[in-house]
Amino acid sequence: MREPVDLRRQRILAAVRSRGATRVSDLAAELAVSVVTLRRDVEELAREGKLRRGHGVARPVTDEAERPAPPAPAGDGGPVAVVVPERHSYLYETLHGARAAFEEAGVRIALHIAPAAPGAEQPLVERALADGARGLLIAPRWRDRATEEADYAWLARVPVPLVVMERRPRRGSALHAVDAVCTDHWYGVHLAVEHLTGLGHRRIVLAARDDSPTARALRAAFTEIAADHPDVHEWALALSSPGAVPDPAAPAAEQPVDLPGLLRGTGATAAVLHGDVDALMLVQALRDSGVRVPEDCSVIAYDDVVAALGSTPLTAVSPPKADIGRAAAELLLRRLARGAEPVRRLELLPELKVRGSTRPLRGA
Template identity: 75%
Template structure:
């Protein structure tokens, strides 16, 4: 039976009053009706003065900067009302994610408290403890996790944060204490697949991955590449090497992982292409290839992974582009949903582990053999 129009509009008003700014597309998905239907409802409600309409967004009639989630009662742990947003320092990839999250939270009238974690294992815990002591009511976090042991060390305390928490661009080990924590992440297996499939389609059969090994993203890309390259019969030879001395936790040389001469490796293995992670390392490796007489793409096709600055090279690099800002937006929307449920006394729904697919930006660094 079709839901009565007035009942549906009452539900729209209830969601908007609880959360503040809500996308029309989000309302349509939650009410299980078309976007056109919700847009018409929002227009009618706006004309009646019952809510305010923005570009693809419905807002309550209250003041522009009123918090989107009902303020907690005095004396509650979340009296300060801020959302703590924790990201590593010097991490341009995650800064795009940060800005995506911030846009959604500020649109919803939420105060954002940004915390930048220094480059040290466990640095996030002190920042989170301080944010919670100051009354943060929710947490969006992208821990650095340079190594698997550093990641494991954070599982226990982060699982017990005590406020709604969403991991951004992180997918904890299956079965760990954080497995059942809300998270929004890029599908890096798919991103790596895009890079390899693009090169194979151009006729390349011998591929090198020069990659970092100091973040969950890097470890995911390395594992995905090995899985994909080994499983594609078209690939005749493949190898995985470290992209730079600073691209692994601890001294790379001491661990016997000094980055090789990439030009020499390409010649030795007869490779005609390379996937390079991340962008800065990719641009520097391409510069070194040019110094060694290896032309990109004439002698070697290159696909970068990250697409933060890949387009700015002398030869703009074809790149896998994870949806960085969209990750932040989706994580913030999920957190707002959790906060609204908590404020309304609604039991928490199932944990959400959201994956968004990267895209491939084809530029001038790849060509057919």
């Protein structure tokens, strides 16, 4: 006999209240119903205010840590403007997290895609404000520091609540006192280096981009960590691809993108590669030159967007991309609802996902 709907929903509420956030698919399997049926139950319970629903999960409303940010005041009207760079899969994943939070709060998004040109974000923001945007969530491209500095002044004058997502404005700048949410990339590099040295690797190369705030943060973090680490005997930096610089037309001022040659020259047995697509291409270049991954060289990718899809799935540092977007959206919703509050600069820690591209050094 099929279980009555009311009883099933009581069991759903009991499970969510006791466990916290719970996947809809797990609840469906446990209650022996289809995911579609379970999702309808969750939606109805959410409409009744008995729980919260997210992308594939049900959350209790009584758990303060999971309580949604206060919704924007009713009657304000107007969407929240979200500005992200074009063709940026990493930031698109953060956008999914932000979208879920805004949808749960009943706030409409006006999405603006910024082309790859210096200063492209400013006219988009001005247009959004003219169209009635009541808040702004933005992830500027900032290919170089000059572009970043040029954006500080006008962003600081934006007349609506503003949250900068996955960017860390320079300390003491005009944007220092603006809400921001980003990944702790220093910790991500730390995870990678600790994993490699723990496997016995003593000579490590970082092949990274140099055309984004994340890339520059990774390069600075690796330089600091590798120079100070007692188990790193030799280290080197290289570009991850010829076009991974702020101005692709300018000559590269450092090592060419010859990772096999750099590994031979330094005796390195491990590499950290940013970002995923560059990492997969560099692993192919290693293979073509006779360097096997992970037998001859352990590799860690940084971003974890498509790192797991390679012929050898890559161990990767995985920033909490969707959680960054959700936290940024909830911070903006809080600002819209409560107005004057202390400025918040949040950092979320990434994690290391170990796959098949790292192994202990032979003889270590």
